[in-house]
């Protein structure tokens with residue numbers, strides 16, 4: 001991982017991947033949430049998701065806040081914090097009247113973060129990520145459905161396809177989960193395109209029919225953002 005970041009890290013928006021994402025957004029005339037790229041900022045490296053508008057302009061970026069430091073003996077050990085710095089800001093942006101929140105991969109495991117973005121008014125959370133062959137089958141869909149259900153919004157999980165020759169083998173299975181927690185669409189481990197409409201009235205419908213947002217016992221507990 002260290003070698004990959006040192007070799008490919010770039011400044012945003014000047015780097016090669018940034019320029020390709022900007023060009024793709026402008027050519028297609030759409031907003032592009034550009035997966036993740038290795039970002040260099042001063043002497044720090046971040047795992048960063050960039051967002052481009054339909055003219056190719058950088059809208060915002062998000063730096064992964066929760067670094068993937070885990071140890072599952074005989075399966076997978078990873079220590080992103082040896083190479084990467086953690087971001088320290090939530091990223092919520094509005095596009096065509098829809099508020100969208102961003103997380104990256106391991107962030108999906110942190111419900112507090114999803115809750116704060118829902119509180120900011122998000123109807124859709126997008127998580128570019130690459131769970132692995134140990135945690136992917138167990139947790140990828142489960143966590144996506146959990147975040148969709150507990151925040152009553154759409155969740156898009158966007159993964160690279162599986163490459164068995166890679167040093168890190170991704171689980172794949174990009175998915176779209178609805179505010180009921182149902183799997184609306186899911187790819188398998190192969191390269192593919194998932195094209196879907198989302199109906200934002202479903203967000204309001206679920207939130208009014210199961211009004212947990214108004215029923216939280218904030219007199220007893222709360223999730224607050226520290227500035």
Ligand SMILES: NC(=O)CC(=O)C(=O)O
Nearest residue numbers: 068105106130131132135
């Ligand atoms: N790779 C990650 O950041 C996260 C992951 O694979 C997991 O949480 O499992």
